[in-house]
Amino acid sequence: MSTGGLITIAGGDTPPLTTGREAAREAAERELAKPVYHQDEPGLLQRALDRFWEWLGDIFDRASGATPGGGLGLLAIALLVILAAAALWWRLGTPRRAARSAAALFDEGPRSAADHRTAAEAHAAAGRWNEAVQERMRAVVRSLEERTLLDPRPGRTADEAAAEAARSLPAHADGLRAAARTFDDVTYGGRTAGPDTYARLRTLDLTLDHTKPILTDPTP
Known part of the structure; x- marks a missing residue:
């Protein structure tokens, strides 16, 4: 029997038990807080992922509703953006190329053109085409320096050597x-050279070695 917000239970000679509403509520909260009642609930990470996918789905639904053609139109736009980004990356290379393209051509002590050619041929024989291209370009520049067509200058880049x-x-x-651009691509742009790339640079080196230069007047 309930009287004045108290629960009274009568039974024989046992004195009645009374429990206040506030105490009953607290007891119920303590009981429901036990892990046994929450063991099947998703964890914090799972709840966060669920919220993220709901948010992403909501954005996709809104975008597809505002795009001509709905979901298919949105998919076509996304594919075009991906293709444009891939084409731009292929044309310009990775960002580190732009950051390091002004690095010096020679990163070691002075070596002769013959030394660089020998190293290039050894790399080519082992199939290390990137290293072969780098050494062959160094051989080209060092050969021009040895023929006094270029002044030996520390810190010169491949582009500067080609222009001079x-x-x-x-x-x-x-x-x-083209040789300087190839050197930059394989050294700083993340590109991979092959036997054809090396063959073109090797041919250029041998051709330049037998080409008579045009003498220019050093004075303006």
């Missing part, structure tokens, strides 16, 4: 620029 050499070897200006 083109003044006395104008017929090979395009080949020199």
